[in-house]
Amino acid sequence: MAKMIGLIEVDIETCKGCSLCVEACPTSVIELAEEVNGKGYNYAYMENPDACIGCANCSMVCPDSCITVYRKKVEMV
Amino acid sequence: MEENSMAEVFNDIKKPENLVYSKSKVLTDNVMHYCPGCSHGVVHRILAEVIEELGVQDKTIGVAPVGCSVLMYNYIDIDWQEAAHGRAPAVGTAINRLWPEKIVFTYQGDGDLAAIGTAETIHACNRGENMIMLFINNGIYGMTGGQMAPTTLKGMKSSTCPFGREPAQDGNPLKITELLAQLPGTSLVTRQAVHTPAAVRKTKKALLKAFENQKQKKGTSVIEVVSTCNSGWKMTPVESNKWMAENMFPFYPLGDFKDE
Ligand SMILES: Cc1ncc(C[n+]2csc(CCOP(=O)(O)OP(=O)(O)O)c2C)c(N)n1
Ligand code: SF4
Ligand code: SF4
Numbered sequence: 001m002a003k004m005i006g007l008i009e010v011d012i013e014t015c016k017g018c019s020l021c022v023e024a025c026p027t028s029v030i031e032l033a034e035e036v037n038g039k040g041y042n043y044a045y046m047e048n049p050d051a052c053i054g055c056a057n058c059s060m061v062c063p064d065s066c067i068t069v070y071r072k073k074v075e076m077v
Numbered sequence: 078m079e080e081n082s083m084a085e086v087f088n089d090i091k092k093p094e095n096l097v098y099s100k101s102k103v104l105t106d107n108v109m110h111y112c113p114g115c116s117h118g119v120v121h122r123i124l125a126e127v128i129e130e131l132g133v134q135d136k137t138i139g140v141a142p143v144g145c146s147v148l149m150y151n152y153i154d155i156d157w158q159e160a161a162h163g164r165a166p167a168v169g170t171a172i173n174r175l176w177p178e179k180i181v182f183t184y185q186g187d188g189d190l191a192a193i194g195t196a197e198t199i200h201a202c203n204r205g206e207n208m209i210m211l212f213i214n215n216g217i218y219g220m221t222g223g224q225m226a227p228t229t230l231k232g233m234k235s236s237t238c239p240f241g242r243e244p245a246q247d248g249n250p251l252k253i254t255e256l257l258a259q260l261p262g263t264s265l266v267t268r269q270a271v272h273t274p275a276a277v278r279k280t281k282k283a284l285l286k287a288f289e290n291q292k293q294k295k296g297t298s299v300i301e302v303v304s305t306c307n308s309g310w311k312m313t314p315v316e317s318n319k320w321m322a323e324n325m326f327p328f329y330p331l332g333d334f335k336d337e
């Protein structure tokens with residue numbers, strides 16, 4: 001059986017911590033960090049990386065183009 | 078997952094051939110000045126993506142408004158002209174007539190397009206100027222501190238109607254997009270939003286269509302994007318999207334009004 005695994009990279013310094021990506025993720029991958037970036041925003045990060053399916057929903061709603069998305073098909077054994 | 082194996086998995090996924098989404102090259106590296114979660118940023122992003130996908134970076138000219146998006150020429154790497162408040166359609170008309178081979182769009186807020194610029198808006202659409210008008214309707218004057226706009230909903234609070242808009246005193250909210258659909262010069266008139274991934278994809282599709290219409294010289298394409306101004310509305314970005322869906326969409330229904 002094949003499965004999609006995804007990975008997002010957040011540009012921490014340009015993230016404004018708006019949380020729209022957190023809301024848009026169907027598999028609850030993203031959360032806002034306790035720490036803040038240089039501008040004082042709690043930036044987005046992958047809290048549950050295993051759950052990412054690379055659907056790019058998060059990047060679709062990000063107003064600041066902070067998210068890069070990768071996706072790969074893997075065969076499950 | 079173990080730390081090491083996780084890093085391995087990440088390295089395995091993070092390869093150019095697996096790239097699904099990255100920031101458009103038509104966007105500059107300038108950090109947008111908008112409040113966190115502002116709809117303007119999302120619309121800028123998909124506009125840049127459309128320009129990149131169609132390969133028209135060299136021939137697209139934007140007309141920036143007065144409003145929160147007054148500095149948008151810093152963010153999308155194309156040619157720009159700044160217009161006086163509400164006058165973007167007049168400036169767009171001039172560009173379109175001097176350079177008919179270019180792609181011209183205006184980008185305007187509701188205060189800009191539907192208040193001070195109403196005459197320019199209506200006459201440009203009635204003439205059928207061959208351009209795209211992108212209309213960001215957040216129901217408020219965002220830039221100047223959240224005053225009531227022509228589009229402010231009945232009962233909606235703003236700094237100049239703190240108890241909610243009262244039509245007997247403040248007049249009725251204006252559905253200018255429905256009005257523009259009545260004019261013979263418009264070819265595409267649609268109302269979209271960018272609050273969910275699906276809505277963003279639909280708005281992008283409408284933009285692609287509008288750019289195509291321009292190439293075919295079909296007249297004016299109007300794309301309204303019902304938007305949020307979370308600072309002006311005094312809500313979080315996520316709450317604003319919910320509030321918009323519950324309160325703005327019933328009065329400003331999404332969909333195509335005209336597609337000829
Ligand atoms: C001729 C003129 N009148 C008034 C203003 C003040 N002013 C600046 S922005 C604005 C309204 C902006 O609201 P909108 O167009 O809805 O844009 P938003 O900031 O909400 O995106 C006004 C009235 C101005 N700059 N110029
Ligand atoms: S790509 Fe999809 S699954 Fe992965 S974090 Fe983004 S929204 Fe969530
Ligand atoms: S949507 Fe973008 S700016 Fe907002 S929290 Fe997510 S990554 Fe940061």
Ligand code: SF4
Pocket residue numbers: 110111112114115116117145215219220305306307308309
């Ligand atoms: S004031 Fe409103 S429209 Fe302006 S940047 Fe902030 S959220 Fe956006």
Ligand SMILES: [Mg+2]
Pocket residue numbers: 186187188213214215216217218219226
């Ligand atoms: Mg506005």
